[in-house]
Amino acid sequence: GEPIMSARAVRKSFGPTQALDGADLDLHPGQVVAVMGPSGSGKSTLLHCMAGIILPDDGSVTYQGRELSTMDDSARSALRRNEFGFVFQFGQLVPELTCVENVALPLRLAGMGRKPAEAKATDQLARLEVDDVAEKRPGDVSGGQGQRVAVARSLVTTPKVIFADEPTGALDSLNGERVMRLLVDAAKATSASVVLVTHEPRVAAYSDYEVVVRDGKTRAAVGAA
Ligand code: ADP
Ligand code: ADP
Numbered sequence: 315g316e317p318i319m320s321a322r323a324v325r326k327s328f329g330p331t332q333a334l335d336g337a338d339l340d341l342h343p344g345q346v347v348a349v350m351g352p353s354g355s356g357k358s359t360l361l362h363c364m365a366g367i368i369l370p371d372d373g374s375v376t377y378q379g380r381e382l383s384t385m386d387d388s389a390r391s392a393l394r395r396n397e398f399g400f401v402f403q404f405g406q407l408v409p410e411l412t413c414v415e416n417v418a419l420p421l422r423l424a425g426m427g428r429k430p431a432e433a434k435a436t437d438q439l440a441r442l443e444v445d446d447v448a449e450k451r452p453g454d455v456s457g458g459q460g461q462r463v464a465v466a467r468s469l470v471t472t473p474k475v476i477f478a479d480e481p482t483g484a485l486d487s488l489n490g491e492r493v494m495r496l497l498v499d500a501a502k503a504t505s506a507s508v509v510l511v512t513h514e515p516r517v518a519a520y521s522d523y524e525v526v527v528r529d530g531k532t533r534a535a536v537g538a539a
């Protein structure tokens with residue numbers, strides 16, 4: 315079948331630093347792709363280009379056949395809000411809001427009323443097995459719980475593509491594996507695709523396919539599944 319997203323020959327420099335020097339990636343519907351490679355190799359830059367957070371200097375990124383660079387800023391931000399979900403290393407939850415309010419936030423921003431949004435958020439917290447922290451603030455929950463709340467927030471809008479940048483990077487290996495299992499199960503249940511940036515082979519093991527970035531160039535991982 316057709317990929318839901320493709321990156322082709324993507325180049326991106328920051329001043330004198332060439333972060334990406336011809337990166338390619340296909341993401342098929344429902345597929346979890348791990349983007350591996352050493353620190354500074356260009357993994358996050360590739361994720362940011364694919365998510366339309368930054369624009370490449372050259373090359374192309376398409377989502378459902380549409381070239382991101384030809385969309386205007388509001389079309390790209392609508393795409394990020396409506397079709398994409400995001401999970402980062404440090405959950406980036408809003409400290410003043412409770413966990414359930416954090417998870418409800420993307421729905422509230424999309425115009426949903428408080429009660430239905432919080433009902434959906436509670437349901438999503440339960441799927442991530444953290445509904446017990448719903449009324450707590452992020453500062454009062456553990457790292458693993460906070461990361462599961464962040465995953466719940468990324469899933470609550472039923473995104474087509476989830477961008478996860480070192481989602482377990484701040485967790486011990488037991489909590490990291492739990493978060494990965496829950497993230498991958500939830501993605502599979504909703505047929506979401508995942509771009510998973512990680513430098514940890516144990517985390518990448520949850521993917522369907524591995525790509526390695528080195529010096530801004532991608533290649534298939536040797537012995538990838
Ligand atoms: P990775 O995710 O593999 O650690 P990055 O994509 O974050 O790598 O970074 C690739 C290279 O680009 C690094 O040399 C990094 O310092 C540089 N870089 C990334 N983002 C910026 C930025 N906003 N400004 C300047 N340099 C950047
Ligand atoms: P609804 O159609 O009620 O809005 P969703 O769009 O949230 O439901 O979810 C679509 C399907 O995916 C449903 O079958 C739901 O049970 C399942 N689902 C949603 N989120 C998760 C999750 N985090 N883990 C497992 N299954 C999920």
